[in-house]
Structure formats: structure tokens, C-alpha cells
Amino acid sequence: MPKFPKLRSPAVLSPMSGVTDVAFRALAARYGAGLTYTEFTNGTAIMRGHAVVLKRIVTDPLEKPVAVQLFGNSVEDVIDAAKMIEHQFDVIDINCGCPAWKVIKTGSGSELLKSPDKISSFINKLASAVNKPVTVKIRIGIDDEHINALEVAKLAQDAGAAAIGIHGRTQAQGYSGTANWNIIKQVKEQIDIPVIGNGDVFTPEQFKHRLEQSGVDAIMIARGAIGNPFIFTQINQYLATGTYEKENRIEQFVEYAQIAQKYSLNFDMLKTQAMSFTKGIVGGAYLREKLTKCISAEELCKILTESIITCDCGVP
Numbered sequence: 001m002p003k004f005p006k007l008r009s010p011a012v013l014s015p016m017s018g019v020t021d022v023a024f025r026a027l028a029a030r031y032g033a034g035l036t037y038t039e040f041t042n043g044t045a046i047m048r049g050h051a052v053v054l055k056r057i058v059t060d061p062l063e064k065p066v067a068v069q070l071f072g073n074s075v076e077d078v079i080d081a082a083k084m085i086e087h088q089f090d091v092i093d094i095n096c097g098c099p100a101w102k103v104i105k106t107g108s109g110s111e112l113l114k115s116p117d118k119i120s121s122f123i124n125k126l127a128s129a130v131n132k133p134v135t136v137k138i139r140i141g142i143d144d145e146h147i148n149a150l151e152v153a154k155l156a157q158d159a160g161a162a163a164i165g166i167h168g169r170t171q172a173q174g175y176s177g178t179a180n181w182n183i184i185k186q187v188k189e190q191i192d193i194p195v196i197g198n199g200d201v202f203t204p205e206q207f208k209h210r211l212e213q214s215g216v217d218a219i220m221i222a223r224g225a226i227g228n229p230f231i232f233t234q235i236n237q238y239l240a241t242g243t244y245e246k247e248n249r250i251e252q253f254v255e256y257a258q259i260a261q262k263y264s265l266n267f268d269m270l271k272t273q274a275m276s277f278t279k280g281i282v283g284g285a286y287l288r289e290k291l292t293k294c295i296s297a298e299e300l301c302k303i304l305t306e307s308i309i310t311c312d313c314g315v316p
């Protein structure tokens, strides 16, 4: 079975629907993310050739290694899709963690945690069909009474998974409460494949603490990277030196916009990202008020570049 790639950094960009577009991922990789994931993508939609969906799985050369995250209630379609696109990716990941109703009502995402045998057979079939390492991203269980991360992780390992990502929340929790890193630690102690921990890591200090406390091989960052892909540089600096430089969100957005232009990402995406990159900065609320009224990339670019000294965002 192909092995999980060696990562240049243990800080990984977690898959995020509506956030981790190709430009955002490329920027995270440029800033030092050890691995990037596409947002979760339906295998059937790939097989049907939906243009919007195919655009989601375009990758940038900076993303090395890069994982595609697939889901779907048709295992056959996920396998066919994986076979079709595996040449573009270093890792094929299966989503067994999404708690959204529209996903779990079809029996996919975190709903699969109710049937660990199905996850096992899914991984087994997929790993036999492709030539790339297959991984799975799970939650720790369905609810507090049904925590089964260890059982699922052992089955995944036996079925041929090359690594496992674990978000320390249950399906029932959604995004509420806190991530349970003790369970992630227990899984790490009892299985041999790499474990990527996930949940509530927002700063380099928290990253280092969770890495040391749990012993995991890597940590996925999701919300902590929204509007701040520079967090990967900060984490790497902190792990190496104990300090890190402050980010400049507007400059980061300008870089994002340049890459987004290369991939012709649409204006709505640019605007959503602009709103995120300006959260938490001095004068951000004022900027966002102006951004809300923007109706074109030119206008958006002008507002943001006027707030910094140089204007070179590259948006036409």
C-alpha cells in the first residue's frame, strides 16, 4: 500500500467547503502548510463532470503534497472519481466527519461512523482501486454515548488507510463545545499509521501544546486559517524559534487576489475571502462595511489597496 507522504511541516490546512479554494490553498502552501486538502467533493458530481465541481479540484503547483477529499453515498462513484483524478493528487481522503444534514441524510459524511464496517469496506475497496495513499477524516463518534474513534481507526488501519485525521468532536456536537484531544491522544497511542489531530487550534502556542500533549504526527487547522493563511508561517516559526512575526492581513489578501485571478475565481469568492481577511484587523469593520457594497473585483481591489501603500493586487 502506498505510504502517507512525509510532510515538510506538521501544520496542515484542513478541508473547508467554501474556503479552501485553489488560491487559498496555494497561499497556505506558500506560507508553509505541510499538506493542503480540497474542500469535500461529491464523487458522483465529479463523474457527471459538473463544471463548478471540477473547478474545485483544480490544484496549484505550490501544493505539494495535496489531498483531494471525496464523499458520497455511492462508493462506486467515489472510487471511479478517485481513479479518474488520482494523477493530480498525492493523497485521496474520504470524508467521514461532515455533520451537515444534507450530507448525513444520504448516509455519507459522519453518518458512516454509525457503521464502522462500511468505512472499513469503503477504504478497502478504494485503496485496492487507486495507486495513491488513501486516508480518512473522522469525528470521535456520533455523540457522548457513542464514541468510537479508536474502533474506527483500527478498522481503517486494517483496511489499508495510510493515515487518519480526527476532529475531536462528535457528530452531535457540530461545532459546539470543545474538541476532545484526550481521545485523539488515545488513538495515536494505539495505532501505527500517522494520526492528524484536529480541533480548536487557533494559535502557534496552542499548536505546539496539542502536538506535544497528544503526540500526533500532524495537526489540521481549519477556522484558525480562515482569513489568515499566514498562520502556517507563524506555527513553523514558533516551532523552530519560540517566536513568530505578526501577519499583515491586507497584504495576504492581495497575494490571494493575485492567485485567484490566475484561476479566474468568481467575484463572490473574492468578496467572501476579503470579508474574512479583514476580520480582527484595525479598521476592519469600516473596511467590511465598504466591501459589503462592492459589486466588482475592481472596486473591491481599490478599497483594499487604498488601505495599504502599494497597489498591485492584479485583479483586472
Ligand SMILES: Cc1cc2nc3c(=O)[nH]c(=O)nc-3n(C[C@H](O)[C@H](O)[C@H](O)COP(=O)(O)O)c2cc1C
Residues within 6 Å of the ligand: 014, 015, 016, 017, 018, 019, 038, 039, 040, 069, 095, 097, 098, 137, 167, 198, 199, 200, 201, 220, 221, 222, 223, 224
Ligand atoms: C467553513 C467550514 C467548512 C468546512 N468544510 C469541511 C470539508 O469540506 N471537509 C471536512 O472534512 N471538514 C470540513 N470542515 C471541518 C474542518 O475541516 C475541521 O474539521 C473543523 O472546523 C475543526 O477544526 P478547527 O477547530 O481547526 O476549525 C469545515 C469547517 C468549516 C468551518
